[in-house]
Amino acid sequence: MSDKKASLSIDGKTLDLKVHSGTIGPDVIEVSALTGNGYFTYDPGFVSTAACESKITYIDGDKGILLHGGYPIEQLAEQSDYLETCFLLLYGELPNADQKEAFFNKVRMHTMVNDQMSTFFKGFRRDAHPMAIMCGVVGALSAFYHDSLDITDEKHREISAIRLIAKMPTLAAMTYKYTIGQPFMYPQNHLSYSENFLHMMFGNPCEPSNVNPVLAKAMDKIFLLHADHEQNASTSTVRLAGSTGANPFACISAGIAALWGPSHGGANEAVLDMLNEIGDASRIDEFVARAKDKDDPFRLMGFGHRVYKNFDPRAKVMKLAADEVLAELGLENDPLLKIAKRLEQIALEDEYFIERKLYPNVDFYSGIILKAIGIPTSMFTVIFALGRTPGWVAHWNEMISGSYRIGRPRQLYTGPAQRDFVSLDKR
Numbered sequence: 001m002s003d004k005k006a007s008l009s010i011d012g013k014t015l016d017l018k019v020h021s022g023t024i025g026p027d028v029i030e031v032s033a034l035t036g037n038g039y040f041t042y043d044p045g046f047v048s049t050a051a052c053e054s055k056i057t058y059i060d061g062d063k064g065i066l067l068h069g070g071y072p073i074e075q076l077a078e079q080s081d082y083l084e085t086c087f088l089l090l091y092g093e094l095p096n097a098d099q100k101e102a103f104f105n106k107v108r109m110h111t112m113v114n115d116q117m118s119t120f121f122k123g124f125r126r127d128a129h130p131m132a133i134m135c136g137v138v139g140a141l142s143a144f145y146h147d148s149l150d151i152t153d154e155k156h157r158e159i160s161a162i163r164l165i166a167k168m169p170t171l172a173a174m175t176y177k178y179t180i181g182q183p184f185m186y187p188q189n190h191l192s193y194s195e196n197f198l199h200m201m202f203g204n205p206c207e208p209s210n211v212n213p214v215l216a217k218a219m220d221k222i223f224l225l226h227a228d229h230e231q232n233a234s235t236s237t238v239r240l241a242g243s244t245g246a247n248p249f250a251c252i253s254a255g256i257a258a259l260w261g262p263s264h265g266g267a268n269e270a271v272l273d274m275l276n277e278i279g280d281a282s283r284i285d286e287f288v289a290r291a292k293d294k295d296d297p298f299r300l301m302g303f304g305h306r307v308y309k310n311f312d313p314r315a316k317v318m319k320l321a322a323d324e325v326l327a328e329l330g331l332e333n334d335p336l337l338k339i340a341k342r343l344e345q346i347a348l349e350d351e352y353f354i355e356r357k358l359y360p361n362v363d364f365y366s367g368i369i370l371k372a373i374g375i376p377t378s379m380f381t382v383i384f385a386l387g388r389t390p391g392w393v394a395h396w397n398e399m400i401s402g403s404y405r406i407g408r409p410r411q412l413y414t415g416p417a418q419r420d421f422v423s424l425d426k427r
């Protein structure tokens, strides 16, 4: 931390505030001294607030840079794989060959869920939204691991992280199978992580497993591109829930709930719905006009970002992957991909989007790949939650293994000043 200072002059007083510098990125001004002087900071939406110190992920929104453990997302997407990236997020370094094999085996040994879990699904309607089911069943995992929920125990924290990374694909596939009335598929641990997921999603007990390696590779890249993203809304939710001492399964369930919103992880489902609603390139101008109309709540889903004021680097990788996957599947003339590319081109030339620095984000192209893989739109945000799990558990573990306090923001109160109660006969 640096020894820089900032001064704040207010009501004839000058307050000296500490300034801290990170490895890279903006300095931060420590404002905790304000409370003792009768002030709070005010920052709705936390646009300018650093809520914590972290070593896991760095984003430069102006330059469109995303680093996990210092490694650019483009290099990880090209040269690494999802489970290796999970290791990097959890332990801060890429694994060597022995560490990689050991980690893979640990995850493999925890892909099954307690068979009692399957009874929870029966309580849901078959047409329940998959994210509603995932919020429930992931939180319910905490009912099965009473022997390892001591968050002060490093080994308990590690096994919980492994269990969550290992079981999310199983629960996600069970959720999908339940909604289509097909039997649950058990994980096949001779398969890779992404092959196993696609096997559990699309396999059935009457035929041998037959996963297309092209789709498995694309799935792995999708998971990797969603693995972590600094202090986004759902990760901040996990951290806040974790700061109360709640168990990791409950915290991840809170993260899943936060991710569900269409402004966050729900955007990938909303992008596909939007592209289908546009239906033809001739209607793009109509939708762009609606997105610009202040009186119309419609927003161009998959565009804009709180941090990126340049291209989301994940969107660039996702766009290339979409071209590759669709070409390899002979779907290069996919009408939705054509509409998406034309929409991107028109939006990026429009003053409204240029002025507000609105670029495609991670959700703009991901849905097109997921659709090509055969994932139904209603499962898109579940895929996002699955991919984001290592990021959530890494941030939770980083906070719990360090010094932390319960998160408790304050407010600017604009309600009534104190007044006496008025009896009913006088109202």
Ligand code: SDX
Pocket: 045, 228, 229, 231, 232, 233, 262, 263, 264, 265, 267, 291, 292, 298, 299, 300, 301, 302, 303, 304, 305, 306, 307, 356, 358, 361, 362, 363
């Ligand atoms: C994710 O934080 C993360 O890191 C999230 C994420 C992750 O990996 O965890 O990257 C994943 O959530 C990506 C974002 C997915 N959401 C969408 O694609 C939904 C559409 N985008 C917007 O809702 C919006 O851009 C947000 C929510 C993403 C960002 O909102 P901000 O930062 O609060 O920006 P804002 O709402 O204040 O918008 C600034 C201006 C406004 O116009 P003015 O009032 O200045 O005139 O830009 C406009 C907005 O109306 N605007 C849009 C727009 N996004 C912003 N106008 C039309 N279409 C859009 N998509």
